[in-house]
Amino acid sequence: MEKKSKIIILILAILIVIGISTHLFLTPSTVENSGAKNVTDMLGRNIEIPQSLNKVVATSPPMTTVVYMLAPEKLTALNFQWTDSEKVYVPSKYHGLPNIGGWYGTQDGSYEEFIASEPDIVIESIDESGDGNLSTVNERQSKFGKIPVVAVRDTTHVEKVDESILFIGEVIGAKGNAQKLVDFNDKYLDEVHKKSAQLSDKDKKTVYYAEGNDGLKTNPSGSVHGQLIDLVGGKNVANSSSQGNTSSGVQVSIEQVIKWNPDIIITTDPDFYAKVYNDSSWSSINAVKNHEVYLSPQSPFKWFDRPVGANIIIGVPWTAKVIYPDKYTDIDMVSVTKEFYSNFYHYDLSDEQAKEILLGSGLKETNL
Template identity: 25%
Template sequence: MKKLLLLIIAAAMILVGCSTEAQLEKNDGEKTAQEQKSGFPVTVKDALDEEVVIEEKPEKIISLIPSNTEIVYALENGEAIVGVTDFDNYPEEAMSKEKIGGMEFNIEKMISLNPDLVLAHESTADTAKAGLQQLKDAGINVVVVNDAQSFEKVYESIEMIGQAIGEPEKAAELVKNMKNSFAELKKQAEAIKPEEQKTVFVEVSPAPEIYTAGKNTFINEMLELIGAKNAAGDMDGWAKVDPEAIVERNPDVVVTTYGYYTEKPIEQVLARQGWNNVKAVKDQQVYDVHSDLVTRSGPRLAEGAEELAKTIYPDVFK
């Protein structure tokens, strides 16, 4: 009888073991299927060539630059953002998020927000290196997004963020829409004859330290796209310019990009000493466009290019 009892107990233990093993296999199977469906885990290679493994779709995101924030919202994941910089102003909902600093970031506050993902930026990665390492040491995923200075690089930023937050398809669709918008503008620009092309000086910061957009910037790319000549096309990047040099270049049009942040930019240019003989000033061809649309490397660049086109060639782009 004792022997029979032992056999019964052993059989029961085997059944329990088999049942447990089957349940574990089922759970593993369900987990694998869920991972395949969500696309996670993913490995993102960021702007610093670091591979960041993100196990699950981030539910709490902190963005360290406005362009990253705009991209996340454009990918319909704005509700996941829990922290932004003092400079974030679009969309309107972003302004109500927790602020984590401006030129310097409050790392302690960022950690207290318990984010799954921090979207940093290549332009500040070096100065914020110690702080970003602190976040990593706290077990937070940090992806450094590239400092985009061309349309193609902006597409890369969108795709990188799309991969990191589990929205690669939406990122691909957003890039496609931007490309279509640029293509439409380029097609319209074909109506501009070479002799009708205007020389444009784009002023991205006012006197006394005037900066412009030279080659290797997306503003230069926009001007080329819409059939305009960049008066600073021989300069590289975001370049400081002497006011007298602009007078010598004698642009047909002057476009400022800081009216959103500075009062009366057009009046400043028209009243600038020594500029009364500049063609753009004489002909009253001085305009201001929305800074964020043309200088922020995000999804609204296509809108910026359209605004620039309508400003310079109102008869062509309607």
């Protein structure tokens, strides 16, 4: 009997050991138990971030825009201030997000204000060259202390943005929305790649990108700011070989624009658009004579430029319809606009609202 009892005790002891081992095997690591996980950012840095992120800030508008598009409820601050016209297409619960600046063109970021917004992580934009990226990110990390800084490759090129969108979606817990945005982007990139490749040089329309309220600043071909013209097969009259490929833009004279005599003019400046048809100095230009001047939709983010980022994804089909409406009759811009705003700007447009945005950009109703 005593032998039998010992066997039973031994069996129970073995079962207890197995149970403890199984529990330890199935229980997440201590990092995950503490509510954290490790990620490798786009500089190859291994960083510990919270398992569940609820507050996110970014140091530049393009990155902030991606976070807003994927998970606006997690965005705790902006690098800019919404204008009244932009707020029309922004759900009211996001109107009060504070502007804490950032480190990009304006270099007006405040570490104190960033930290005061109590983010779980800070997303820092890095450029493709790699020059200075690591030192900049390390400086940010030292200033932010225990708040993890995650480096993400810049999202300024619409043809290269997918990887960064998917990475941000993975990090902030918005994989589904990230994939949906990438699928939308790829759909129209594939279409314009196919159709622009079929254009002969003589079939390409000439386009001038008018910047500033006088329209006399531009960005040449090859510039990130005019990338949608190149992408859809338009011929930018400001050729980069003669104007210089600069991201800051170049000044030109009205005499030069008249000499170029573009078929199409695209602008992001409402003041210029409002007066160009009544300005005699522009009246001899084909684009003006033929009523082919177009204003990028503005709200809540511009579709064509400034900033260049995920917001210009919807600018791909829009620019295609602007320059080659007869080649893109299969694109219903009313439906496309409603889909994009609902899924990524979190604002449901009516048909009439979508038409108002598109007609306000200069598109003809027959080309919507």
